[in-house]
Amino acid sequence: MPKQLLKGNEAIAEAAIRAGVDAYFGYPITPQTELLEYMAKRMPELGRAFVQAESEVAAINMVYGAACAGKRAMTSSSSPGVSLMQEGLSYIAGSEVPVVLVDVMRGGPGLGNIAPSQADYFQMVKSAGHGDFKPIVLAPATVQEAIDLTGLAFDLAEKYRTIVTLLLDGTLGQMMEPAELPPMRPMPAEMPAWALTGAAGRKKNSILSFRMEAEDLEAHNLHLQQKLAVIADEEVRTYEYMLDDAELIVVGFGTAGRVSQTAVKQARQKGIKVGLLRPITLSPFPDRRLSQLADEARGFLVVEMNAGQMVEDVRLSVGGQAPVKFYGRMGGVVPMPDEILASIARLDQATTKAPPTYKIEGPLVPLTKAHEVTR
Amino acid sequence: MQHDVIFCGFGGQGTLFAGQLLAYAAMDAGLHVTWIPSYGPEMRGGTAHCTVIVSDEEIGSPLVRAPSYVLAFNNPSVEKYELLLAPNGVLIHNSSLTSHAITRAEIRVVPIPASDVAAEIGNAKLMNMVMMGALLQCSQMLPFEAIERALEAHMSTRRPELLALNKRALQRGVELAQAQSAGLGVEASA
């Protein structure tokens, strides 16, 4: 199939359709509304379910219902809407039904703004709802990757009976890039044995997220944790750039990751031995890979579009073996390569006694100290 | 080789479409390309801009602080992006509508009376194509035929008579920019 120029939000919607999504339920919110609108047009054409729900609360519970039927169900939203979905996410996690969620993050807290942000790393990776659970979180950085990860999201959701979130920011949602869509997958003929399809010729099925006895719930919790351990062993994915001889490692996901890639390339041209690790799975986190890199690296620079969230996981992974610096922009500001390049140069000079052999012009805009945090 | 272009103007001036057309042409030519719009409330009535990056290599950042080319369709765009343009960058502006005095000396300034030319051709909305023609001529980033083919492939087929007018507008943009290059030294130091 030839490449098409596709907008991130619409590419994800079409990729979900081709992955065989049976039902989409959503609520309008910028910057993901194109996804809802695309589904509103395409799903009825294909005879599949589409409902514009009365709220994100209702949308996620409709997804929950459709997923209980063993159908491929999804929703999409943006930060404030995802806050409202957290109740449903927790029930879904407790019930172990497969669900795909797309979160196109925007600036916060509160109404914040509609500009691109990564301020919801904690929300999705650490605390997607009450109770001990974690979704699988995939972080695409290009339109092609968004398409590929959408298909993967449905596969992983079903394989592990879990929530899989595509976590991206408004930049990728709104951006157009040439990309190739996969062919339409055939719809499954049979529903899984656990699905609520009517107790015809079999015992009744129940789907619920509660276990009244403490020991029962603990056993269920242990089961969920064991599943996470398998996921951590099997499903870590990263994108790596110029890491082979890298002494300095830049870590960033999504848009911050791909902007960092430009800065790494520019730093290499100056002779700085730096590489990029862009986690594709934020959960499971590539902690072992980072720990391995920390054996040799002089220092790490974490770049995020937030006040420093993933940096905590990088620090845990590096375990004090090397300094971990942070550079972040907030409020919907996307960092530019020149800012990151300057930060790489500062990390380089802070971690070596050798005088620099290069000159960095510095970013064209003055930066405040607040952007660079050394905690 | 990488070209960064910012298209900017008022909403309704065809800013985003001009950027998309370049993106389509670059894609069809087998190049890497990203197109990213401004989005949100400013889409109505205010300024609209988009960033297009065309490269023969994988594109990292889809945004640039200092673009190598700016296509400014109106006065506020000239004011804002003149200062952001990369050193020795090219500022192509729609001189039919712009009056802002340009202060940077080292950039190349290409005034194109695009709105007037579009009106002469018969449709004021062709202004963006006149500007696009000028960009092609100044940057040489894609052959003229690539944009023509992109127009044919991606323009709405509801009004086929517009295709010829669009091509005419592109051609006029190229010619006007060619005439500018002849007097480049004068223009740059003006």
Next chain:
Amino acid sequence: MIANTVEVDPSDRVDPLDRTVEELVAQRPKTLSEIDTHYCPGCMHGVAHRLVAEVIDELNIRERTIGVAPVGCSVFAYNYFECDFAVAAHGRAPAMATGLKRVMPDKVIFTYQGDGDLASIGSAEILHAAARGENITVVFVNNAVYGMTGGQMAPTTLVGMKTTSSPYGRDLKMSGAPLKMSELIAQIDGVAFVSRRSLHSPAEIRKAKKAIRRAFEMQLNGQGFSMVELLSSCPTNWDMKPVEALRWIETRMVPVFPLGDFKNSVPKNSVRGV
């Protein structure tokens, strides 16, 4: 009876003359599981469960029915029904039922919800499911208190009624008046059938069953949203003996929540077993 109620057509009465007393009283419906109840003595959930189960049996739809339980005392409904069941988050059963029905339009989907669940935290979900005309059936048990959490004020608590969170009696100025959900929902286009019945006497229970049957038939006919509100007792939290509690429904609740059909679309061909 208030002005906008519609009398049920007497010819549609279920008159089970062809069954023995033993069958009617002693036989367990196939759709009810054979397990001990956790409901308190005198609680009407058991009766309401049985009515729903009998209707499912009579319509022969057990194998294609999926129930959605609420949060509240009847969170355990899944345990008592011999059909597929999901347990929703508090108030979200109509949204979950929407998801189930939209991907399986040929299945019969019903929610079973209490007053706190449906009329308070789930008020948006129930109104919008009704507004969409979702082809689902809602069994709404109104006993005027939050039962499971120990008898707090519900949106349906009567003015002056004492609960653990309205210890001086529900104060109109502080907490407003009880919500009349059947009347509210009957106003919405897309709603096929809304009826309020009571479980305080055998005669009323028979009418309740008939309404539940009508509600399921509406769904089977594809006519849209149907709901039956059942006035029910909570002797434990009302601090009354069971018989006293039933009398209280009749004398105190019924005047505030009048019984009757608030919307009753002309049925399409009546479904008698599928």
